[in-house]
Amino acid sequence: MISVLSYPSCNKYNILSTKNAVQSFSGSDISDLLAQGDKALNENKYSEALQIYQEANRLNPDENIIYRKLAKTQFHLKDYVSSEKNYETYLKKASDDVDAWIELGETQRQSGFYQKALKSFEKAASLDSSNDLANRSILETKNNILSIYSPQKAQTEKAEQAQKNLRAALDMTVKYMTPEFMQGLKDVVITFGETASMGGTSNIAQYENHKKTITISNAYIYAAPQVIAAYLSHESVHAHDNDPYTSIKEEQDAYQVAAKFWMKNSNGVKDPEMDYAVSLYKQSPSTLNDRVAEIYKLRDPDIADTSPNHPPKKLFHFNTSKTKAASQSIKSYDVIA
Numbered sequence: 559m560i561s562v563l564s565y566p567s568c569n570k571y572n573i574l575s576t577k578n579a580v581q582s583f584s585g586s587d588i589s590d591l592l593a594q595g596d597k598a599l600n601e602n603k604y605s606e607a608l609q610i611y612q613e614a615n616r617l618n619p620d621e622n623i624i625y626r627k628l629a630k631t632q633f634h635l636k637d638y639v640s641s642e643k644n645y646e647t648y649l650k651k652a653s654d655d656v657d658a659w660i661e662l663g664e665t666q667r668q669s670g671f672y673q674k675a676l677k678s679f680e681k682a683a684s685l686d687s688s689n690d691l692a693n694r695s696i697l698e699t700k701n702n703i704l705s706i707y708s709p710q711k712a713q714t715e716k717a718e719q720a721q722k723n724l725r726a727a728l729d730m731t732v733k734y735m736t737p738e739f740m741q742g743l744k745d746v747v748i749t750f751g752e753t754a755s756m757g758g759t760s761n762i763a764q765y766e767n768h769k770k771t772i773t774i775s776n777a778y779i780y781a782a783p784q785v786i787a788a789y790l791s792h793e794s795v796h797a798h799d800n801d802p803y804t805s806i807k808e809e810q811d812a813y814q815v816a817a818k819f820w821m822k823n824s825n826g827v828k829d830p831e832m833d834y835a836v837s838l839y840k841q842s843p844s845t846l847n848d849r850v851a852e853i854y855k856l857r858d859p860d861i862a863d864t865s866p867n868h869p870p871k872k873l874f875h876f877n878t879s880k881t882k883a884a885s886q887s888i889k890s891y892d893v894i895a
Contacts, residue, residue, distance in 0.1 A: 595614065639669075739794070810851065
């Protein structure tokens with residue numbers, strides 16, 4: 559399964575309650591408060607993060623980054639009015655922050671202010687024309703606008719885009735993988751659709767063994783084909799196993815395949831998830847492996863280190879007839895992301 563490697567949304571720390579966290583502000587400097595807020599935000603404790611950032615802002619209203627953190631937290635709390643206001647405050651002093659323009663645009667898009675969102679996304683793209691998130695957000699927002707005036711036309715256009723991009727992405731994946739590998743996927747359906755949520759964040763892509771289906775999130779319909787193909791290459795590792803198990807080793811293998819695909823096929827397109835995986839891989843394959851292990855242990859503390867095909871079956875002795883203790887290290891997954 560593939561979700562978000564660089565920004566985990568899982569509970570790792572037993573941090574203070576909101577009340578105690580606020581009381582602990584006394585004597586803390588701004589960096590300490592921001593660290594507390596960031597930890598709460600990464601754990602999806604949005605109300606707690608908001609209170610921490612608000613206190614940091616009260617103590618130092620001139621610290622510009624706090625406005626972006628407030629805005630991001632308010633977005634998650636669906637307080638889009640406050641979120642937009644704080645993004646705008648932040649961008650007055652950080653007008654070259656591409657990611658913040660994209661985040662502002664998404665805030666506006668969620669509020670239904672499509673024209674404003676389009677301008678924000680276009681600003682981001684003008685600052686970095688290779689940013690795939692900015693570019694696909696422009697296309698999706700234009701489709702949102704079209705849906706107001708011609709819903710059927712918008713639906714048809716989106717379906718055509720999905721078919722075109724999926725075909726192009728699949729062609730890239732087929733060319734990259736060996737024929738023998740792809741032969742093992744001949745019965746697997748590949749589609750766009752709704753994906754399961756993990757830690758409050760929807761999976762970018764996932765494999766469901768019981769359905770023999772790889773699903774790419776609908777949010778990626780307008781992504782560049784090589785972005786979609788990178789996630790397909792990851793999920794194809796899971797699908798090739800033809801079993802309902804995953805493991806740390808399997809996720810590590812899948813991320814390495816995707817990272818190597820991205821290095822060869824990105825062609826200058828930027829995708830934060832793939833770019834981050836590649837940056838770790840270039841440090842060393844073990845650096846990427848260590849990060850994958852860390853993240854997936856956070857998401858599922860019971861995830862096995864190995865699974866039947868990772869290492870391959872001939873190297874992995876798995877016997878479900880053994881004692882419960884012996885079989886607890888592996889379990890079946892409905893969705894592998």
